[in-house]
Amino acid sequence: MLKRLFDALIIVVLMAYVLIGAPLAPFHGDEATQIFMSRDYAYQFIEDNWTRVRFTDPPISPQEQHLRLLNGTVNKYLIGLAWHLAGFSLADLNEQWDWGADWDYNHSTNHAPSPDLLRTARIPSSLMLTLAVPVIFAIGWQLGGRPTAYLAAILFALHPALLLNGRRAMMEGSFILFSLCVVAAGLWFIKNSQRRASLIALGVSSGLAVASKHTAVFSVSAIFAGCWLYLYTALMRQPRLLILTFLRMYVAALIALGVFIALNPAWWSDPFGRVGDVLTLRTELLEGQTAAFGGYTERNEALDGWARFVFDGTPQYF
Template identity: 25%
Template sequence: MTADQRAPARSFGYWFLASRPTWIELAVFSLLFYFPLFFSATRTPFYGDEKLSVQMSPALDAFLEGKFRNPDFFGYGYPTVTAPPMTRYVARLGRRFGTTHPDPESKELLKERGLLWAFTHTDFGFQILMDYRRPFIIIGVLCGLLMARGAYLLGGRVTGWVFVLLFRYDWFFRHNLPMVMNEGPLLLFALLAALECYSLLRDMEEFSLPTGRFLRRAAVCGLWVGLSTASKINGAVGVGAGVLTILLGMIGRKMRGLFAQPWLCFLAMFLVGAVALGTFIAINPFLYNDTVARMLAMVGHRLERLHAQPHIFRSLRVNNFADLAGWLAMMYDEWSGLRFPGATRVNFVLSMGGLLAAVVMALRWLKGEAESPAGLVAVVWGGCLAAPIFYTTIAWMRYFLFPVMVTQISIALALGLLFRAAVDRAFPGWRFIDETPTA
């Protein structure tokens, strides 16, 4: 076969391995994600864990008005030590731009019975709840698009398409992301941080790029990590993920681009942590006074809750790894987008295969044998974000958010690679190139 005859086949391979979705694809994906999330939100009754975020949502008004000493929203107490404020801010935005305006009779009923009662007993109350949930539906769509972007970077267009279908039919995401809880913002900002870290590694390989651009990327990564932590305290593991990613890049690619300048790498690590900390404090006026003591109080309260919850919710207690394994198995069954009789074993094998492929991609990049650091970012960030599940003492479903994310992307990657291998075998003239295009 001549070079001219191979050119169209190479274009075919590039199209299927493209790492960036088109605008048309993004529009279609958004619709595919939006409607399941919306209908799930409309069919899910008010959940008790949404209560605090709804009640404390006026904290956004106090924050924007500069009332940083308001004791109702930023004083020392259970609401401020139990969770950072980002979810409350997002919920308030939903109500501010909401379309539900109760009539005088309904307002009187709200005043008499309260908003939480109205959520479960009246139609207009549930419509108000939907106002609070609407920004979380949008966040769920954005999370799906960002995870699809990660799948594209790992395995190309087919892997991205497979993930879109998995996300579309995954009950776990459909149920948890539209709720007025911390998981949606936590996932959104963690994904933004991971993708920014990917771009940072790409920039570090270039000699010609200005140092300022590289450092700005490190600062932006820290910003997203800070917002993730301000959504839920365990978002702080993103600092470790960012630092570890840059450190591994510096060790493995030390003679290439900006990696050859260790002081720049260490400065980037510092920026990730410093900007994350500054952002976390800046949007939470509770931390403006006695910052260190109050941050320790938040961490201490979280540890106390982890110790107390197993005694309160005995049916969800995790005593050992065998207990945890039973819950982890649900990621390959009820919490997977790929469900059919016997799917548990298939999902497990595909997930392990996808994880192994990502590890191989990471090692190849560190050795200089691959151009894309997507594998390294996926392994480090996915591992750091999912690792806390192994220390949990109670099996709340939403605690499995990041393990489910890692599992579904791994399954998509494995299926994408299997598709590539099948096409290579069936149509040798359409042979795929080894490297995924980055444009």
């Protein structure tokens, strides 16, 4: 009993540490862009104008549609809910951060949020990061018992990069939380693959993770592959159970897809077409960043740069 109480105390202390430090995180221009994007919440749930958030050609607002396709949706909706509950309105929102201009220009031309709006917009992501603490504790417990759970939770709650970006009004908070939920659901599915709740949890958490940030598709794919390989090895001599397990994983994938599309109105009219649009926009963005900031021309240079950045580079934040 005392051990369980101490477990709970450690989790609560770590969660409080994560949440309390949110106002201390230095501002990032992407926060302004996420707040700008939260006007989609107003279009849908305040003005009931769903046409504004659906894909149109030509777009009603090229700027908004471009951001809508490139970014996740969970954080912007939560930011919208936060400022709505706090008494802000659509007129209080800033414009998108202009990366081609300097700090003074952005702050003097309404491309940066007010201090009160920024504090409010950080609440959802900070809460998501805070809720991730008990999730990673549970994952550690499943993998190695109490010692592993403590180590995982403490390392997570004290990790500078996670704290910095998860506390900001950006996509990382929900991305981290739901990615960890996918891991937890995957472990549950492996141990209880015949239970309907486990496949629902795997599907819903996967959909929320990818809807939070598109790059979650890689971790989600890895978890699905890991679940299948583990269960295939365990059930290969039981073909009937193996087929049922495959079908359950297929259902979980369909649930994930359904959750993702439900949270992305811009995809409703032509999901397959949007996949191509997103890949094109993402490629153009990466090419533009490479052209602006430079890139590696050879594989050896890239590997050397990675090694220097990871092992020799001076600690820094962005």
